[in-house]
Amino acid sequence: MEPEEYYRRKERVALFVSLIMASLSMVSLLVAFSYYCYIRNKVSKRSHLQQMGHFQMSFNCVFEGLDNDDNKSGISNSSLQVACEKGLQVFTFKQLNSATSSFSKSNIIGQGAFGSVYRGVLNDGKKVAIKLMDHGGKHGEEEFKMEVELLSRLRSPYLLSLVGHCSDSNHRLLVYEFMINGGLQEHLYPTRGSNVFPSRLDWEARLKIALDAAKGLEYLHEHVNPPVIHRDFKSSNILLDKNFHAKVSDFGLAKRGPEKAGGHVSTRVLGTQGYVAPEYALTGHLTTKSDVYSYGVVLLELLTGRVPVDMKRPQGEGVLVSWSLPKLTDRERVVEIMDPALKGQYSMKEAIQVAAIAAMCVQPEADYRPLMADVVQSLVPLVKPHRSTYAPKSPTTVDSNSKCSDSVLTES
Structure with missing residues (x-):
């Protein structure tokens, strides 16, 4: 074989080997990058799920939703669940109906823009004030949500305590400690x-x-x-x-x-x-x-x-x-x-x-x-x-x- 042909053949082999090596390197980089993206996505999802879990359990995060004046949604179950975990009782309408003698007019102690306030006595003998929210209008719905979420967070001897609430069917009621000397x-x-x-x-x-x-x-x-x-x-x-x-x-x-x-x-x-x-x-x-x-x-x-x-x-x-x-x-x-x-x-x-x-x-x-x-x-x-x-x-x-x-x- 002539020297010139021998060297050309050797160059072709070297070029082919170089191309193979370059291709393998590129494939390796792609595999490594794909694996990196997979791991990062998995970690991100796990972190997001943990944050969502903290959001549902953290009362501060519940409080974030209180400012929306244009909020037209109803009461979220998660919000009321957090409120319940903060010491509020969840009443049925039947319980509060019984406590107020079927919301007798003789038990009305207050009247406001969002409904009437009734004196009531719970089954354990505790005296309470019960606000029955009007059925119509989004303002009443917003007030209900605000008081449940806000008063389940705040604790002060200078603020009226919220005992519990009722969101049974279409009824919205708030139950407060009873202040015997009124306003x-x-x-x-x-x-x-x-x-x-x-x-x-x-x-x-x-x-x-x-x-x-x-x-x-x-x-x-x-x-x-x-x-x-x-x-x-x-x-x-x-x-x-x-x-x-x-x-x-x-x-x-x-x-x-x-x-x-x-x-x-x-x-x-x-x-x-x-x-x-x-x-x-x-x-x-x-x-x-x-x-x-x-x-x-x-x-x-x-x-x-x-x-x-x-x-x-x-x-x-x-x-x-x-x-x-x-x-x-x-x-x-x-x-x-x-x-x-x-x-x-x-x-x-x-x-x-x-x-x-x-x-x-x-x-x-x-x-x-x-x-x-x-x-x-x-x-x-x-x-x-x-x-x-x-x-x-x-x-x-x-x-x-x-x-x-x-x-x-x-x-x-």
């Missing part, structure tokens, strides 16, 4: 219609109630992350137990606040006339300072004994905030706004201090309002530490059949 509104504005008339609260009782209510909002704003904005804080949503300790109630309109300080949530305007902060009413921008404004209005009710809006009063006196604000910071004029029923019960020094707190809370500019923690710290020195209960002058008990108002809904 603050009933005691500030006693009306005829019951066999026993509650007396007006004295000065010390009002200070204690103001402090308890402030602690309730402080917990929502500063001890929950993200904070919770009540959005319908008012005197009828402050309930009183047998010792006249106050608890904040009715969280159906509550909203989860912004993550960062100073931020706001844009939402439709909901609440009760006279209590809604001006910036929220005008723009729909909701912050914890919106609740501070509402608290200031309640503080004015405690000081003056007047309702937030009463257009039957003389000109210029119909709106409580605008009438009282010029007097609140004038030491000489504070006495002009004080409830006549409190005559002789308070020191002017204390009245001036409370008036100053109220004035700060109802400032038109949200940034000038204090934090609820500051309000609490300002009220603590005014409340007598040894006074743990309140016994009003005769008569002493609110009639069990007396009516208390519930949330009123306004929308723009």
Whole structure:
């Protein structure tokens, strides 16, 4: 064989071997890459399943779904299951029907935008308040979901406790602890219609109630992350137990606040006339300072004994905030706004201090309002530490059949 042909043949063999080696390398790389993708996909799926499991069991993740104003879905079984795991009882409609004597009118203790509230007695003898939600409308459905999910997460001696719930068929019911002395509104504005008339609260009782209510909002704003904005804080949503300790109630309109300080949530305007902060009413921008404004209005009710809006009063006196604000910071004029029923019960020094707190809370500019923690710290020195209960002058008990108002809904 000639040398030239020998070398050509050798080159062809070398080229063929090189091609074979390159092909094998490419196949190896493809196999390795495919195996890598397979392993990564498997690990990713496992991690996702674990996260989903944590989501179903974690209450914080349940809470993530509370903010959707446009949520039109019904109550999810997983949400109620988590709520049950957090200590809430699940009742049947039959049980609650029996507890209220078939929802007898004689057992109605409250009436609101979303339904009636009934006094009830469970099989174990425990007294409860049962809210029967109206069947129609998505707002009632959203309120039910909000209260179940929110109150199964929050625990504070200054918030009304949710005992359990019922979502049997088309019925939606909420079962709360029973507050024997009803709402603050009933005691500030006693009306005829019951066999026993509650007396007006004295000065010390009002200070204690103001402090308890402030602690309730402080917990929502500063001890929950993200904070919770009540959005319908008012005197009828402050309930009183047998010792006249106050608890904040009715969280159906509550909203989860912004993550960062100073931020706001844009939402439709909901609440009760006279209590809604001006910036929220005008723009729909909701912050914890919106609740501070509402608290200031309640503080004015405690000081003056007047309702937030009463257009039957003389000109210029119909709106409580605008009438009282010029007097609140004038030491000489504070006495002009004080409830006549409190005559002789308070020191002017204390009245001036409370008036100053109220004035700060109802400032038109949200940034000038204090934090609820500051309000609490300002009220603590005014409340007598040894006074743990309140016994009003005769008569002493609110009639069990007396009516208390519930949330009123306004929308723009």
